[in-house]
Amino acid sequence: MQTSVTFKNLDPSDNLKDYVGDKLNRFDKYLDNPAEASVVLAVEKFRHSAEINIFGDRLNLTAKEETNDMYSAIDMALDKLEKQIKKSKEKIKKRRSGSKARAMEMIAEEAEILENESGRQVRVQYIEYKPMDIEEATMQMDLLSDNFLVFTNAETDKVNVLYRRKDGHYGLIQPSN
Numbered sequence: 001m002q003t004s005v006t007f008k009n010l011d012p013s014d015n016l017k018d019y020v021g022d023k024l025n026r027f028d029k030y031l032d033n034p035a036e037a038s039v040v041l042a043v044e045k046f047r048h049s050a051e052i053n054i055f056g057d058r059l060n061l062t063a064k065e066e067t068n069d070m071y072s073a074i075d076m077a078l079d080k081l082e083k084q085i086k087k088s089k090e091k092i093k094k095r096r097s098g099s100k101a102r103a104m105e106m107i108a109e110e111a112e113i114l115e116n117e118s119g120r121q122v123r124v125q126y127i128e129y130k131p132m133d134i135e136e137a138t139m140q141m142d143l144l145s146d147n148f149l150v151f152t153n154a155e156t157d158k159v160n161v162l163y164r165r166k167d168g169h170y171g172l173i174q175p176s177n
Helices: 014-029 070-110 134-143
Strands: 002-008 036-044 047-056 059-067 111-115 121-125 148-153 159-164 170-173
Touching (some): 014 036, 014 070, 036 070
Parallel strands (some): 002 036
Antiparallel strands (some): 036 047, 159 170
8 A cells, every 4th residue: 555644743754654554555455446545644732633535546534633632643544544445345246246136136037947756856937928929039139148939829829939059040949730
């Protein structure tokens, strides 16, 4: 993590810079992309304050703490930032998993799984098919990425299945009567 440390009313100290840098580097495991940190360490009378801003990875986090000791102010501000990062990551996970759960529910509604005597599962999917001729069905297959298309043949008024063969041509399954 790229870190810039600014001192206000305080002599610049390599110990404080190293301390802040080491503590901020542990946040890299939470962030997917590189981030930048801006740290302002200030002293006003007896108050020591630490303000830390993290930019990047679609995050803009800020934490500020004031205590009697600079190191404890830094630690408390970093604890606040850690909570904010974890909360935002959980929010993102929750949103993403919610869409997966909805998709799985929709698939479960479209298809049902039956189990036969041998213990094998049979997935039953209900589809709507419309009347069309064979030429229109082949044009539909060219547009679809599926390997088969179920339709009612407009000429015979019977259910047919058009499927894509391994050689790239099409096959047609239709009832014999």
